[in-house]
Amino acid sequence: MSATSAVPPKTMRWNGDTSGWLTMIDQTLLPVEFKEIDCRTVEQVWEAIKKLRVRGAPAIGCAAAYGVVIGLQTLPKTADRKTFDARLKEVTGYLAESRPTAVNLFWALDRLNATAARFAQLSPQEMHARLLEEAKAIETEDREMCAAIGRHGAALLADGMGVLTHCNAGGLATAGDGTALAVMFAAAAEGKQIQVYADETRPLLQGARLTTWELQQRGVPVTLICDNMAGWVMKEKRVQAVITGADRIAANGDSANKIGTYSVALLAKAHGIPFYVAAPSSTFDLTLKSGEDIPIEQRAAEEITNGFGRATAPEGTQVYNPAFDVAPAELITAIITEKGVIRPVTEANVRKMVEG
Incomplete structure (x- = not known):
């Protein structure tokens, strides 16, 4: 596919009925290669989430919901409801182990389990079809939430603003236009001239590989910078707002996002620049009092020492590689949700x- 399409393709799509499969963009190959992959087993969905072929909290939730439908396909047609429910528990438990930080994963799985409990009278075949309907509803609702986030957030951006973002919180991370990027797309659609500065986002370069790709697709001016340039760009007054996404938000507003977000929030505070977080209500985890309770995923050392297949550190180097950090609520000017x-x-x- 050409990298100049006006509107990027959907991050994922479901094919067929309950015996169907999930097609998604393999985001690990962008921007060099555009390739879609088919997930026909729950193991393939798990691997896609774990290996970041699909990433971004809302997109992970959507993929996991469809993964449940796929996982239930292994049941024999003669299975009774008790056997169906046991398999459902097994599949949701398995998918929950793919990534620990993004709460949308667990939210989607819990929603499917709750749906099954609510319709205990349905046969396995009827319940399977009902869960597919629920997975599709999750995807549709996410698309609508993205649009609403964009509308609410666009009001915070003025014509001529420079906006910095970290990691990728666009259409590739959701079923719609994204969260942070939805705000920028909506502002641009209103005719506001904005200039986006995208952090490259080490170590996997989601900002460089994905955010710049998406913004270019939509014709929004974007300038790529290294992560450690953010403070200087702010000092030079090139940036008047920062907008990021989130993977889990605690009850007090502490927000977990891609590693490096905490540093950006501190820099924004030091330079008197508003720092906004854009996220749907499904990303809030009100069972957690603060960010101290958010589990932080630790990823493989090779992502740092052998980034994209090439050694960038001496063999045997000790590595600390948390995938996320937490921006405390006191550093966040506002959180943009689909509700306001x-x-x-x-x-x-x-x-x-969130509860209102």
Whole structure:
């Protein structure tokens, strides 16, 4: 596929009925190669989530929901409801082990389990079809939430602004236009001239590989910078706002996002620049009081020492590789959700918006 399409293709799509399969973009190959992969087993869905072929909290949730439908395909047609429910528990438990930080994964799996419990009278075949409907609903709702986030967030951006973002929170991370990038797309659609600065986002370069690709596809001006340039770009007054996504937000507003986000939030605070987080209500985990309770995924050392297949550090180098960090609520100017904008970011305001 050409990298100049006006509108990028959907991150994923379901093919067929309950015996169908999930097709998704292999994001590990972008921007050099555009390739779609078919997931026909739950193991393939698990691998796609774990290896970041699909990534971004909302997209992970959608993929996991469809993964449940795929995992249930191994049941014999003669299976009774008890056997169906046991397999459902096994599949959801398995998929939950793929990545620990993005709460949308667990939210989607819990939603499918709750649906099954609510329709205990349905036969296995009827329940399988009902779960596919629920997975499709999760995808549709995410697309609608992205659009709403864009509308609410666009009001925070003025014509001529420079906007910095970290990692990728666009269409590739969701079923729609994204979260942070949805705000930029909506502002551009309103005719506002904005200039985006995209951090490359070490060690896997999601900002360089994915965010710049998406913005170019949509004709939004973007300038790529190294992660350690963000402070200087702010000092030079090139940036008037920062917008990132989130993978899990605690009840008090502390927000986990790709590693490096905490540093960007501190830099924004030091330079008097508003720092916004854009995320759907499904990304909030109100069972966690603060960011101290958010589990942080630790990833393989090779992502740093052998990035993209080439040695960049001496063999045997000790590595610490957390995939996420947490921006505390006091550094966040506002959280943009599909329901509206949370400002100031306090537990009371978070609960009022999310639960209201």
